[in-house]
Amino acid sequence: MRSYPLSTDAIPATGADAATDEYLAKRTLRSGTAGWVLLAGLGVSYVISGDYSGWNFGLAEGGFGGLLIAAIVIAAMYLAMVLGMAELSSALPAAGGGYTFARRAMGPWGGFATGTAILIEYAIAPAAIATFIGAYVESLNLFGITDGWWVYLAVYALFIGIHLGGAGEALKAMFVITGIALVGLVVFAIAAISKFDSANLTNITPDPDATGASAFLPFGYLGIWAAIPFAIWFFLAIEGVPLAAEEARDPAKNVPKGIIVAMLLLVVTGAVVLFLVTGALGAEDASSSGNPLVQALGDSAAAKAVNYIGLAGLVASFFSIVYAYSRQTFALSRAGYLPTNLSVTNSRKAPMLALIVPGVIGFGLSLTGEGAMLLNMAVFGAALSYVLMMVSHIVLRVREPNMPRPYRTPGGIATTSFALVIAAISVAATFLVDPKAALFTLGVFCAFMAYFALYSRKHLVAKSPDEEFAVLAKAEHELE
Template structure:
């Protein structure tokens, strides 16, 4: 092995054996990638988005959803162009590394790391809440659900990429089937004016219920619509994880853009159907504005509470789909940063026979679970549950918004500074789409910072960043490896990309 120094960082040139210990297996085609993207997001159509109704009412939530959809369209078109041009499993980190150097790559990777470690922790806490209501277990039993959830789905992801993608496809289709069943059930009994427009403004400026509906389209004005944007993010959050599967895709240069855009089209249809129909049945927008189980509440409004446990099982499918697919993304994200030396190299070793990044997945799961348990036992049952479902959720969204800014900026820099790089796909939105992504992400961050609850999440991300940057400055930057994405970046896109 030899060492090279450049731009304040040191690279170790490793032999082929290093990469053989970190090999992945190609398997994914277009529909596997579609399922990976849709499955990661779909839990946000089951719960989370609805809390924005309290900030903007139904009309405000609609405007927020449209703005966020525009942001994600801009982002996914950028990713659809960059991922086949830079077909590395590092995704956001490798995009930024190619255009902004090692520090830019590491900071972007750290942003995504917050999202992919914290989001499954939040989702498994929602799964635990559903399971507790189904089986009637006491709140103190929740950590048992979390532990078993991680064991089962990390285990499925470790077994092999073929099984992982098969499970992803099955649970994603099942989750979509649940949503379609709800839409079909809701259409005959919906009353949009009565239920979706049942939010008014009280003397204190907060939402109040209008018993007969017929309220204003924008009860809190355009400001309320903007304040709802952080909640609308849950309708699309994590679709950007698809490029993490680049080195496990059979033909990333053609399949990746198709999978990303097909996934985005599916999510746009589902998002606006659930916003329209979930709000248009009994209890309406006001009831949903504080609900932790909006889809389940919608099913109960249609079919009654007599089959509540069965309906809860149906509703938990969406959470399982997202939990399973984000565990996949978490492992690949940690793996890519570790293989290049930004994180300790041992985290990127793959399973000898199955070629899955088992060490990275287990490490990410342990960190997420440890954070949950620390909060739970420190704050107690009620306050701990609120912090996990609130502060941790906000950390994930804040980390995601920062990564979107960095990825869109990477796209702009790639277009300007690397005009001759091979691009199997070109974004029809171009730089305009990237600029819109940045602007909408920054507005979303502003409204996160305006909310005291969200600010606690921002503080958590700041701590995460401080620890990560301190590690990289002291150790990581001297231990980088000339991995495929690093070699490609150092050549300014002129070298042929190697895949091990």
């Protein structure tokens, strides 16, 4: 494993230890702000918008049967992946999350590739969610807004501003908003049961040219594969829980517990909306709806309530993913992989530019108004990061079997190997749904890797926490 000197650009040359201390002092987060309950709430918060909108576009690709099968496979993948990440986060609790794991397992190249894929996911996902928030606001006719860009600007400015106030305040606010969003799902489920008609699940006319086409699979077997990116929307970003490790109490214990509890809850909520929305509204109408839960309830008091609460659900995910992209940017910047100014924290220990810069980029993307396209781009980054994180778990199990692991993945390598295979299939599925969007996202990923190859790999900060993990691993290996 190659070691790197302190970056001469990032750290003043007035004594290495003193300079390092000064450098890191400007780049510290507030620790001890979250236990496992808040972390579980964070995990649900990342994902809850996926229950309210976005997943339903998968009905246009695979019909109810295709999306259902895809959702079952993807739920199994996420559960396996979460169990693997629970082990990794207990062993390597740092703000870099998946990047930290891959850095330890695969060196700087693997670490940066994983961090970049995660950052692409988290920078683009809020842009997609912003377009869904705009659709809900327009359907509510709030403030007479008919042009979504005002909404996009407002949510970015407001929630980045709240995050600048500090992690503890932000996590508590996210927890409350997420609770409201879960209440909205309960209200929806109670109201939708009476409107459920099993015939609505399969009311899309089968494509006669599709292999294996039927009422259950109107677009044939290929529709299952095409529906995968939208099934991922039910769980997208839950892997961000380990990004809170440096701000959690007893992260080795609380991060694994929080992410597993969140995953189990999201399996339940995803199943509820898939069956009840499609059964109440009909697969054909639901496949193109901007706010499917509301339309499924028709013109009723429950629909109005769910519309307002659904807005809270979208806000919860937007709010929490802003947190996630800022922590991933912070970790990569602090270690020198990205410009080091991005990791400087304010008096409230919030990374200012790590919050603002990706937010500006996301706002620009939201102006396209193409929620489904942005969703596919975010899924590409997510699925690629899943491949790399599962490889990291396998590599560390083989290469460092004695590394302390307070939590161990049930099934070990077999569990994460399953997640790895499905994640690789998911990457390919993004090209099937929208090849232009997937190729563009791949191009962005390659541009980041070129930046690393030409510049930042020569300017890494050796004593940042993630680099320190790697140095300790090397020293332990040499002693053995």
